[in-house]
Amino acid sequence: MRTYHGRIVSFEDPTSPREYGYMTVEDGRITSLSKERPSIMGELVDYSDRLILPGFVDTHVHLPQFYSRGMISTSLLDWLEKFIFPAEMKFSDPGFARKASREFFSTLIRNGTTTAMVYSSSHREATEIAFEEAMRSGMRAVIGQVLMDRNGPEELLTTPKRAKEEIAAVASRWHGFDGRLFYAVTPRFAVSCSMPLMKTAARVAEEMGLYVQTHLSEQAEEIKEVLRLFPGVSSYTEVYLKAGLLGRKTVVAHAIHLSDTERRILAETGTKVAHCPSSNFFLHSGTMSLPSHERFGIVVGLGSDVAAGPFVSMLEVMRDAYYANPMDPFKAFHLLTMGGARVLGLDGRIGSLEAGKEADFVVVNPEPLASPDDDLWIILSKLMILGDERNVTATYVRGKRLWPAE
Ligand SMILES: [Zn+2]
Structure with a gap:
């Protein structure tokens, strides 16, 4: 004692x-x-x-982008192609993945982050390494292998069948490990995922009781591309609804340019939002309206979104949260701690x-x-x-x- x-x-x-x-x-x-x-x-x-x-809760962070902070762009899609896909390809090397994962978790911990919801790379082995290093670090984490089957470099793409097998293999070992580590099915975003891949991902998550994490409505150019890729849907949010990806264990990052109809869908499905203000300022994506989400009762937490967000420190992210939506410091710390725990459904245990x-x-x-x-x-x-x-x-x-x- x-x-x-x-x-x-x-x-x-x-x-x-x-x-x-x-x-x-x-x-x-x-x-x-x-x-x-x-x-x-x-x-x-x-x-x-x-x-x-x-403890601080980071509800949205990309492990394989740890070394890619601070490389500016105002176009999400160009930034991904120019800087991020090449950086994530390096995680095919297990030695590199090990070193990066170790440095990633120790840096988060040094910054006061005790729980994080983490995107790994598209590699199964690098994802297992991320779990091993999270276990070793003592931190609490929800981690998932990024899924893409189009609009990316060939080496980072998967198929629905392979995705299903890899998720099942890694999640069956790690989901719930020590009550501290959990698996999140992680389709990157609708631009890089076909409907069959997203439906498969949603089914596996449902069957195994896993989390789901993805990106939603970050930039105007991205939204236009999603509506072009999925003709017949009326909104970006509806793509994920049709895929079966929305629900109480789902966390969508950004959710900036939403209509009230889309907010209602998030609220009714119990989907949570990772608000990443530093990232939104960095890529000039726009400003998420916190009051608009709160009006619908949507649960919101804060995310660093490293590397589109340049700061690992959630204190620095909180400053940008204040600039995006003026708020009392009591409220900001509430979002950072209780908000984050509620996003992950862990508010009975932490927060x-x-x-x-x-x-x-x-x-x-x-x-x-x-x-x-x-x-x-x-x-x-x-x-x-x-x-x-x-x-x-x-x-x-x-x-x-x-x-x-x-
Ligand atoms: Zn992100």
């Missing part, structure tokens, strides 16, 4: 966070939270000049610091941006606008300190 002492803050409520001074953790779970020093504490870990926040939940948390140093005893709203506002990797002191998953390693 250990008791952590610090300025402990949890964001179950988007308007009024809860604050404590002590958090007791046993066997990876939070057993109690209190303002006063508890009578039974076990070992005391003193973070008295630090904040202790729920906030509450007794009974698993102890995923980040120790944050507010200095030099703010003093640890400043008003909480001011500290969080400064972290939201100016925070980055340098503010992260330690990252814990299930009560184990992953960074700096115990």
